[in-house]
Amino acid sequence: MEYLDFELPIKELEEQLEKCQIIGEESDVDVTETCKQIEKKLSETRKEIYKNLSAWQRVQLSRHPNRPYTLDYIRAICGETWLELHGDRNVKDDKAMIGGLGKIGDQSYMFIGQQKGYNTKTRQLRNFGMANPEGYRKALRLMKSAEKFNVPVVCFIDTPGAYPGIEAEERGQGEAIARNILEMTRLKVPIIVVIIGEGASGGALGIGVGDKVLMLENTWYSVISPESCSSILWRSWEYKEIAAEALKLTATDMKRLKLIDEIVKEPEGGAHANREKTFEIVKNKISKHYEELQKLSPKELVKTRMDKYANMGVFSG
Template structure:
């Protein structure tokens, strides 16, 4: 188990608890009361720490190396029913963007999302979750296929941004993302977006237009990362914590600004602390949101979606 800086008090108590239990098992000494006291203190410390997280600490949790990624959610939710689909039919198959058909219960969905790697080799293979233009074109191809067969779309967002390399720009990165945003606004099937980790910049927006946009509790959604914001405004990454606070990028901030529809609660300690519970919660949220959309006609669906985004950023004096 890996611990972040602000989780070190939890690590110390966890080690104390394990040592106390080990002493009890290896000797005749009764340490049950001691174990109970440490366990209670550990539980209270966890609640106190995770109840008062700063925006930067939530950013750190969203990047936790043990946090589940898109394919973890899909495999857990869909099981053997998932069929991955590949390629944009124009250039190649982008490994940073994954997608395919899967079922939650008896309902089929088209899943699309960014996939990060688990170690150095797979991170390079997945390009650190940063999709090229062909990734967004693959996503659009899958969404248009879903529309053709009247299958709802589920987008799982977890990316530090679209790939900013020269070759990506040469192949039309900006156009690919803009095309996705345009096409998603008028897609005639329900679109449910779930931000499961990092939701950065146009890389997130490229698959982020939905009838319902959900954010897990310890995720972030912003036009720029705190580090990049800090480097632009202060010419240094040292002010990333202030930047995270100023950007208002947490799920709570997004909900207050009416940019998302629902905050999905995570287990204490984050999504990685209890993966199975997280998967079940997300699957239930998707089913619940789809139930509110499935009876809408394509016309009403598109009109409602467009109205939702037209109203963003509009204020009456």
Template sequence: MEYLDFELPIKDLEEQLTKCTLIGEESDVDVSSTCKQIEKKLEETKKDIYKNLTAWQRVQLSRHPNRPYTLDYIKALCGDTFVELFGDRNVKDDKAMVGGLGKIGDQSYMFIGQQKGYNTKTRQYRNFGMANPEGYRKALRLMHMAEKFNIPVVTFIDTPGAYPGLEAEERGQGEAIARNIYEMFRITVPIICIIIGEGASGGALGIGVGDRVTMLENTWYSVISPENCSSILWRSWANKERAAEALKLTSKDMKSFKLVDDIIPEPLGGAHTNREEAFASVKQYIIDTYDVLKKMTTEEMLDKRMEKYFEMGEYKG
């Protein structure tokens, strides 16, 4: 188990509890009351820490190396029914963007999302979840396929941003993202977008237009990462915590600004602490949301989708 800086008090108490348990097992000393006291203190500490998380601490949780990624959710939701699809039919297959058909119960869905790696080798293979233009074009191809067969679309957003390399710009990164945003307003099947980790900039928006956009509790959604914001404003990453607070990027902030529709609660400590509970919550959200959306006519659904985005933002004349 890996611990973040602010979780070190939890680590200390868990180590104390482990030692206390071992002493009880390896000797005749009764340490049950001591173990119970440590357990109580551990639960109180967890609640106190996770109840008062700062914006930067939620950013750290969203990047936790043990946090489940897109394919983890898809496999948990669909099991053996998931069939991955590849390629944009133009350049190549982008490993940072995954997608395919799968079933939850008897209902088929087209799942699309950014995929990060689990170690150095797979992170390079997946390009750290930063898609190239062909990744967004693959995503759009799969959406049109879903539209053709009247299959709802579910997107999982987890990216530090679209790939900013020269070759990506040469192949039309900006156009690919803009085209996806434009086309997603017109896709005639329900679209459910779920931010499961990082939701940064156009990289997230490229698969982020939907009838329902929701965030897991410990995720973030913003035009820029706190580090990059800090480097622009203060020429250093040193003020990333201050930037995170100023950006108002947490799920609670996004919901209050009506930029997302819902927040899916996470287990205490984050989705990685109880994956099965996190998977069950996401699964139920998808089922419940699709039950509502499928009752709408196509015209009504598209009108509401467009209206939702037109109403975002406030200004003073």
């Protein structure tokens, strides 16, 4: 387990607990009471740390190396029913954007999301979760297939942004994202969007239009990352913490601004501390929201979705 700077008190207590348990196992000394005291202190410290997180600390948590990625959620939720589908039928198969069919119980879903890597080799393969235009076109192809067979769509967002390379621009990165936003507003099946990590820029918006948009507690959603904002405004990354506060990018900010529908509480210590419980929570949320959405006709779905986005923001004449 890796720890962020503000998690170091937790690391120290976990190490103390581990040593205490080893002493109890290797000797006749009764350390039960001591272990209980450390466990109590550990629980209190966790609650205190995660109760008072700054915007920048939540950004750090969203990037935690042990945090589960899209494929982790899909495999845990769907098990052996997961069938990955590939290619945009035009350029190539973008490894940064994954998609396919899977089941929760007896209900089929089309799962789509950005996928990051776990080490240097897989990070390069997945292009650090930054999709090219063909990734967004693959996502749209899968959404259209889901619409054809009346299968609901679930999108997992976790990206530092769409790939900004010259070749991506040559192949129409902006058009691909804009096309997805347009087509998702009028897709005739339920769309549930879950932000599981970073939700940056148009890279997130390209699969981010939904009937229900959920954000895990320690994630962020913004037009720009704090580092990029800092480098533009102050010509330095040193002000990223100030930028994070100013951008109002946390789940609490998004809910207050009515840009998302629900904040999904993470287990104590964050999603990386208890992955299995996180998977179960997200699975139940998807099923719950789909039960509500399936009662609407395709026409009602589209109208409600478009009204929802039309009412966002403030217009002053």
